[in-house]
Amino acid sequence: MQNQRLAQEKMRQIGDLFAIGGKFVSGEEIQTGLINTSVCLSYVEDDGVIRRYLIQRINEQVFPRPGDVMQNIKRVTRHVNDRVLRSKRDFSGQSLNLCPAKTGEVYAGGPNGGTWRCYRFIEGCRTYDQVQNEHQAYQAAYAFGAFSDLLSDLDPTLIVETIPDFHHTPKRYQQLVEAVENDVAGRVKSVQPELEFLASQREQLSRLVDMQAEGILPVRIVHNDTKINNVMINAETDEAVCVIDLDTVMPGVSLYDFGDMVRSAANETAEDDGCIENVGLSMPIFKAMVNGYLDACPSLTAEEINEMVFSVKLCALELCTRFLADYLNGDVYFKTTREHHNLDRARNQLRLAQCVDESSKEMQGVVKVRLAS
Structure with a gap:
């Protein structure tokens, strides 16, 4: 039980690096994925709505320059979302949405080292490892x-x-x-x-x-x-x-x-x-x-x-x-x-x-x- 509380506290500290509204409720580590460490954090806002965020630590052995990776993602997601908005397209072509760190950057240094980023969680979706049809x-x-x-x-x-x-x-x-x-x-x-x-x-x-x-x-x-x-x-x-x-x-x-x-x-x-x-x-x-x-x-x-x-x-x-x-x-x-x-x-x-x-x-x-x- 104590270890679980410690894990939750660590996740809360990581979430606190980002400009997330509401009060921290809970977090869980996502086991899928082979490269980056990922956690899903839940926050309750003033209106009672629960919103979730995907926070990832970039694997610096694979990506030794995580700042470059994040600048690429920033440019790409902003460009895609801007074009989607201008053309009012709402099918495919949509992109991830980064949540900025409190420093104003699109990534943050973790409390115990590492480089972390935050995305707004995409609800109502799933992924498949193999094409079904x-x-x-x-x-x-x-x-x-x-x-x-x-x-x-x-x-x-x-x-x-x-x-x-x-x-x-x-x-x-x-x-x-x-x-x-x-x-x-x-x-x-x-x-x-x-x-x-x-x-x-x-x-x-x-x-x-x-x-x-x-x-x-x-x-x-x-x-x-x-x-x-x-x-x-x-x-x-x-x-x-x-x-x-x-x-x-x-x-x-x-x-x-x-x-x-x-x-x-x-x-x-x-x-x-x-x-x-x-x-x-x-x-x-x-x-x-x-x-x-x-x-x-x-x-x-x-x-x-x-x-x-x-x-x-x-x-x-x-x-x-x-x-x-x-x-x-x-x-x-x-x-x-x-x-x-x-x-x-x-x-x-x-x-x-x-x-x-x-x-x-x-x-x-x-x-x-x-x-x-």
Whole structure:
């Protein structure tokens, strides 16, 4: 009981750093999420209404410059909300709302160290780890597409690159090459087929970054973590409300957002399923996501649309190289719960890339229909 009171007192002290109205009622730690520490605090206002706030401590091992992260989020959320207000849009494209610290900044130093931020809690919503149906796939894609479109007129040079080369597939492949050369866990001999396949794809790995460097693809402000669990879904209507987890928002290529979204949602099995026969690409989910993303993001260029199918394959290959490199390094980055977990993940993504190749004609047909419309 005493420990519980101490925990509540610590949470009250953290909440007291921010300009929150009302009286502290209670707090609870949120267990979901792998990067940041999160707590939900409840306050009762003078009219008796209970309002909740999500307060997070930024993981400074992942984001060593939390101030830069917060300045990015401040610019992005203000720009999105300003555009939503001016256009009176109330479906998707909405954004998180920061609650300022009492200092006037958008973040605060905690009583025991660390950097904390505060969002107004979004009521009546939930998130999903996996797409349940085509409607949800469309809604998630619409939300990410709207997010990209609403930021299409914000200067990317105003956004700081907080994790350099986050989506730079050739450099990810080079990290795999180094892991092979070092072979610290003595596992290279066991993954020769995977290494040979990736080597056969090497020329394709720089395609998008080269196109951006040549000016064919525009530099956009992108989300960089477009899994469906980063979209808040209205619990009653099953419609997308808001894109969340903006820590990795940076300048980049929009196709990595689209490709990673489809890669994570359209795989017919979990990405760590060790039974490769279960891996497949759901065409209904892919079609729903193409339609949702394009309906919400009319600012995409023809060049970007033409590369949508390839982007799915590229994102699968990039994640494959990351899983395989970690496996060769002794499983030091990604959390594992069984032997060969990272190898199963790598093979899963490799097979998904092959599935894209096998279905590319049909997938490209879906995209061409939209280009022609």
